[in-house]
Amino acid sequence: MQTTNRATQPILVILAAGMASRYGSAKQVDGFGPNNETIIDYSIYDAIKAGFGKVVFVIREEFLPIMRANFDHKLRGKIEVAYAFQDFNLQKFGVDTLVEREKPWGTAHAVMSAEQELDRPFCVINADDFYGFDAFQKMHNFLVNEAHDEEMAMVGFQIGNTLSEHGYVSRGVCALNEQGYMQSVTERTNIYRGADASADSIVYKEGEEEHPLAEDTLVSMNFWGFTPKIIDVARSLFPDFVQKNKNNPKAEFFIPTIPDYMAKMGLAQFKVIPTSSQWFGVTYKEDKAQVRDSIQQLVAFGAYPSALYAPARQVDTALYLEQ
Template sequence: MKNTKPTLVILAAGMASRYGSAKQVDGFGPNNEKIIDYSIYDAIRAGFGKVVFVIREEFLEIMKANFEEKLKGKIEVAYAFQDFDLRKFGIDKDIERQKPWGTAHAVMSAEPEVDGPFCVINADDFYGFDAFDKMAKFLTSEVHDGKMAMVGFEIGNTLSDHGYVSRGVCEVDQDGHLVDVTERTNIYRRDKDIVYKEGDDEIALPAQTRVSMNFWGFTPKVLEVAKGLFPAFVEKSKENPKAEFFIPDIPDHMVKNGITSFSVIPTSAKWFGVTYKEDKEMVQRSITELVALGKYPVALWEGVKAVNSSLYLDN
């Protein structure tokens, strides 16, 4: 049956090469809550009706053990697998790779579980309720094939203190629409400045620059466009084992070809996440502060109840 509430697609298949372990199931909250727990909690509060975990198949039992029981009766749960089988996307060849094909490929892998408006997020990023609330409202009242959205964070609120990060750097017009998004894979602080590397050059970015943190609001139209672009990407990149098909490449193509406009939903929230192991202490401290402020209960899931298939949270 078609879902009348938007779906949350969580990208959790990454190999965590810089972090060094399966950060998707690492504990950060007072009762060992994962970052994903807080994202799903906020999504339920905002009105999402289904969560789809995009994972590697070998993670399935771990994910079920961590999330299935606590989410039972609170939100519909499904799983999709990101793997190396290109034939499911109409590409009749085998290409040897150790690393998945990237975030856009992960979203394409979720297609069997998506039948209406959906939001895409990363598993290891803490976004805060404001982003989920604004996106849920957009997906239930504004979205259509010609109008989609992303939540735009300020670059100065999205950096790690322990190394470089990758961000989709956005150009936004005066009406709040996306003009251009470019994936920059080496952004960091240099003294008081924020810069990214391009070749041997360091190029400065203003702290208020809007960036994508992979918090996108789509219709299934985006899957159709991605599948159309993927074969050419694979052919171009088949000899490059590190090449990735990034989500921002798809909206960028759609905007520049007049297929869809993208609203950039602003938030001043401070992102935090675990790109590096050294980030863990900061994330734990940040969550502890939010709990102390009453933004989240100490025992997160004790505040969520199901009544006649409708969900509500105790205040």
């Protein structure tokens, strides 16, 4: 693994604030590897191998003890570790309106919450998605060699590599221009393999009508490469979003809102970096066994060691559960 010049290498931001309220049964902390490694463990392992120099966990403050217990010891000396708290204090983002909420304001709000830790190009991922080394390597190379305030990126996964055998999924379908830059990301719900098995078709359903999608259609899985400029833009948009949605407890300030705005306003362009990596995720509880089997196959193939971090240490997450 690469450990030199960590202070100048890109940062990995892991969005994990949503895992807090579901600890004990959360898919983010489920063990999938031979030594009970979580999906987060594999993401960090891949990021270190690719050359990232720092990892920032965006969490709820009350779960700092369990995060430190799980990660600080095994990452010490391998990568710089920091924690940022996603909370309900909106004044620090220029919002004076008092809003009652049971959960934070979404993924873009989570990135804004980490701004004090982000002084150079960074990558943002979900805590509960397995992306594969190829995605981290390509994003690291982009952030080191190409990223600037007018040139950012996202990794596009082939939709055929992101489906569940156990039900429909929602994906952000990317439209690209001839140069491979994002024109739009359209959220499509109810995506699944169609009944025409001979064509191995993928469709999304809108109303009562099915629309085909090519197997290699690129979709967003929330794997973004930014510079800190993205936070300035998010800050400028957030107060108006809160004002418009202060009475909607389900409204969320999502990351794609910011690149979409920046692209349309000519503030930046977003390169779509294709990967053929197989994405793994637990959309349905029935997916868990398949994800575990897939990771075990990667270990058997030699893509990962049987123990990512040695010596292993077990943490009793029940000790940290809300009573």
